[in-house]
Amino acid sequence: MGRMMQGAMEDWADMLRAYGMKATPQRLAVAGRVLGRPRHVTPQGVLDELRREYPALSLNTVYQTLQRFAAHGLLRELEAGGRVWFDSRTEPHDHAICSVCHRIEDVLAAPESVPPALQGWRIESESRVWRGVCPSCRRAGG
Amino acid sequence: MGRMMQGAMEDWADMLRAYGMKATPQRLAVAGRVLGRPRHVTPQGVLDELRREYPALSLNTVYQTLQRFAAHGLLRELEAGGRVWFDSRTEPHDHAICSVCHRIEDVLAAPESVPPALQGWRIESESRVWRGVCPSCRRAGG
DNA sequence: CTCGCTGCAAACACTTTGCATATCT
DNA sequence: AGATATGCAAAGTGTTTGCAGCGAG
DSSP states (O other), rough: OOOOHHHHHHHHHHHHHHTTOOOOOHHHHHHHHTTTTEEEOOOHHHHHHHHHTTTOOOOHHHHHHHHHHHHHSSSSEEEEEEEEEEEEOOOEEEEEEEEETTOOEEEOOOOOOOOGTTTTTTEEEEEEEEEEEEEHHHHHTT | OOOOOHHHHHHHHHHHHHHHHHOOHHHHHHHHHHHOOOOEOOOHHHHHHHHTTTTTTTTTHHHHHHHHHTTTTTSEEEETTEEEEOOOOOOOOOOEEEEETOOOOEEEOOOOOGGGGGTTOOEEEEEEEEEEOOHHHHTTOO
């Protein structure tokens, strides 16, 4: 993402309004942190990152903002490790979760067909998750 | 499972001891309810089922028992809908979750190979989950 | 008898809700 | 001005922990 910060912020403001959301400073801050490059974040994590810049930002607002973004398809919501995560990569893809550092990594694998056992279902989404130890944690002696 | 209850209970007791676990009435009750036929249960759900028979049974004990079973490979642990589930089907398989009735159904699909993007990982487990509306909820107007 | 297990209750972690105030348009 | 968003705090859920007493081996 080569855009300058100021330009990007303006983009976010316009985009929020295009989706019928008010462009508040809090939402712009969250958008600037989360959207535009692939990331996996939790609400608490976003709050921690933004607290220095926005001391009054509340966890509640972060939750609502992320959920609103997800509802508009700007983020994908997923759960892992008993937490909710929001993934800014919107194209279909899968995930690998490290059981040591708990980070989530995108896996761009070939899509596969829905198995015949699911005849009669109306499928809304599919997800594949691998769990294991990531290369850097293996090196560190995982 | 055509066995008689008493016989099955004895089997569980022997199995528990074989795994180094004491064969307490609570564990036998949980084993009898959960093991031996394919089921997806939550700790609270198991407690609800057993409360009539074991009024003093505690949620804590159910948690510990299910986790102990999972640690020995008698159950598979998975999370969905912000809850922990224990799956008594131990062979590799996938899951479909109904977004209306929230039930989890087993999907016996052909296994697939680990994508090349995961080179360098030590893979511990793989899971595929489809979300959608199950046939009976569709019929009911989902 | 001994060690492990159970049950109770409190502690935890994460998420949601209610409402008065502040802010965007 | 009007509608919506924010922040605070409290309530809700689900899970884990601590510990005295109990019970299986």
